[in-house]
Amino acid sequence: MHNVLIIGYVWPEPRSSAAGSRMIEFIELFRAQGWRVTFASAAALSEHRADLAALDVPEVPITLNCDSFDAFLSELQPDLALFDRFFSEEQFGWRVEKHCPNALRVLETSDLHSLRDARQRLLKAAQQRAGSESEKQQQGPVAAGTDELFRVMADDDMAQREIAAIYRCDLSLMISDFEQTLLQQHFGVPAALLQHCTLMLIPTATEQPPFEQRAHFLSIGNFRHAPNWDSVLWLKQQIWPLIRQRLPQAQLHIYGSYPPPKATALHNAKQGFHVLGWAADAHTVMVQARVCLAPLRFGAGIKGKLADAMACGTPSVTTPIGSEGMHGELPWGGAIAGDAEAFAAAAVALYQDQTLWQQAQANGARILAERFDRQQSGQALIARLHNLRDNLQTERRANFVGGMLRHHLHKSTQYMSQWIAAKNRNPASNDGQ
Structure with a gap:
């Protein structure tokens, strides 16, 4: 051949x-x-x-x-x-x-x-x-x-x-x-x-800043992909208000290519909800964040944003659908939550607890090494x-x-x-x- x-x-x-x-x-x-x-x-x-x-x-x-x-x-x-x-x-x-x-x-x-498609139809129903x-x-x-x-x-x-x-x-x-x-x-x-x-x-990021040098939450994904847009809506309406109740100064940076006007309209600096659009290099912004949020309510396949988070040493919070097919029996590199309250609580805990954060980072590195051997x-x-x-x-x-x-x-x-x-x-x- x-x-x-x-x-x-x-x-x-x-x-x-x-x-x-x-x-x-x-x-x-x-x-x-x-x-x-x-x-x-x-x-x-x-x-x-x-x-x-x-x-x-x-x-x-x-x-x-x-x-x-x-x-x-x-x-x-x-x-x-x-x-x-x-x-x-x-x-x-x-x-x-x-x-x-x-x-x-x-x-x-x-x-x-x-x-x-089946999961999307179940959610809509x-x-x-x-x-x-x-x-x-x-x-x-x-x-x-x-x-x-x-x-x-x-x-x-x-x-x-x-x-x-x-x-x-x-x-x-x-x-x-x-x-x-x-x-x-x-x-x-x-x-x-x-x-x-x-x-x-x-590619694994060569420099991964430690816990104390990182700040803010991050969410990233192509806005043309329906699960990503839906996750932004869930963040805006349910999850982010719960996080801000516990962390009033928290900031969320949302990146993604092809943001439509309805997405940029959600930008609200006073709420710490920043819709920033396309990132020229996902790893550059990911490696600076302390926690990655991926609240996917439907979807399929492997989530590239979560693999990138692991490669950047950035713990993540996601749903069972987000983690599906990625970690097998290994502990997740962050937290997996099935509702808005649990999701917000896990995000706040990872953001504040350095020991928990470092263990999540190590879990992510192990998943990449054992499950994604190129x-x-x-x-x-x-x-x-x-x-x-x-x-x-x-x-x-x-x-x-x-x-x-x-x-x-x-x-x-x-x-x-x-x-x-x-x-x-x-x-x-x-x-x-």
């Missing part, structure tokens, strides 16, 4: 999102093998995107529902096609199979989108039963177990689409072992189709890809469900895409309709 094509749902932004950091980690891993990497995306070029040219990775803008991608694919002839999230596989998977049938097809799930906006924000994190999550997800279009994409690919990369177990035990996805891969670009995770992935490559036909034959789904679903997707492409080539044919 020497030629890799990554089809990005978006251009990677490692300074804006955990998904962007993870994508850069894949690129660097593949380049370290001596493989050529090409990154293609139909998304608009973003202002915070990574400098792929510096990694010797060509950027190729592509178009949805356009045969020009087929010509590009036929010329490139990749040995491996990595789809960034299942939306990319739906759009381009059938084209890769048609023009490069022997290329490995690998799905980077990023996180299980259908799980995040609980809030709809409330009366006022204040009562809605009193609703705590979604606490549904795997049986209930399965019931909500199983009848939903997104779960059916996402899991179908997993079956159609030769391998799907799972960042969360919780999500991998959910897929295997409740949806019956074969273990042979999944790879637990915790790769994420988490070398081990990278080597395991490369070995799995080589084994797949060597036994490709046998592995595909064993995945009969995947072959069946490719045959039927890709035909319908293919015909729809070809119809749109033909329509775009001949717009006059639609006149009068």
Whole structure:
């Protein structure tokens, strides 16, 4: 294997999102093998995107529902096609199979989108039963177990689409072992189709100021990511007032790319609630904070902000959803709380108690060392890809469900895409309709 094509749902932004950091980690891993990497995306070029040219990775803008991608694919002839999230596989998977049938097809799930969507719908349903906006924000994190999550997800279009994409690919990369177990035990996805891969670009901060040199609380996250925006609302309405009752001079600095006007409108210096927008370097601001707050009421995957906090030696307070899939049986690097009162109390305790803070910092360092070993995770992935490559036909034959789904679903997707492409080539044919 020497030629890799990554089809990005978006251009990677490692300074804006955990998904962007993870994508850069894949690129660097593949380049370290001596493989050529090409990154293609139909998304608009973003202002915070990574400098792929510096990694010797060509950027190729592509178009949805356009045969020009087929010509590009036929010329490139990749040995491996990595789809960034299942939306990319739906759009381009059938084209890769048609023009490069022997290329490995690998799905980077990023996180299980259908799980995040199910939890969001459960939260909205609980809030709809409330009366006022204040009562809605009193609703705590979604606490549904795997049986209930399965019931909500199983009848939903997104779960059916996402899991179908997993079956159609030769391998799907799972960042969360919780999500991998959910897929295997409740949806019956074969273990042979999944790879637990915790790769994420988490450079440890070389200088970590001690407790007494740090100040303020911090919260960070891309505002375009729905769980992050929801966490800011919960902070504003419920959690931060409780913290300020105990610490009247406390300050909260909220960072994140793409803040909408409704977010910046929450800024209130008198309340110590500072919405500061994009941070050019998350570690620079994280390493100065004493405590990181991540009150996520729904979500999925691994939370990059919490991994960054550990790398910066910054204890964090989060919810069970925030810590999910990150620490296994190890003690959390801070505190995990399931309601606003407990969350605020834990945040204040960490902020004031130096001994507690130092123990939390040590716990975070241990989680990174034992659960996010970059070398081990990278080597395991490369070995799995080589084994797949060597036994490709046998592995595909064993995945009969995947072959069946490719045959039927890709035909319908293919015909729809070809119809749109033909329509775009001949717009006059639609006149009068």
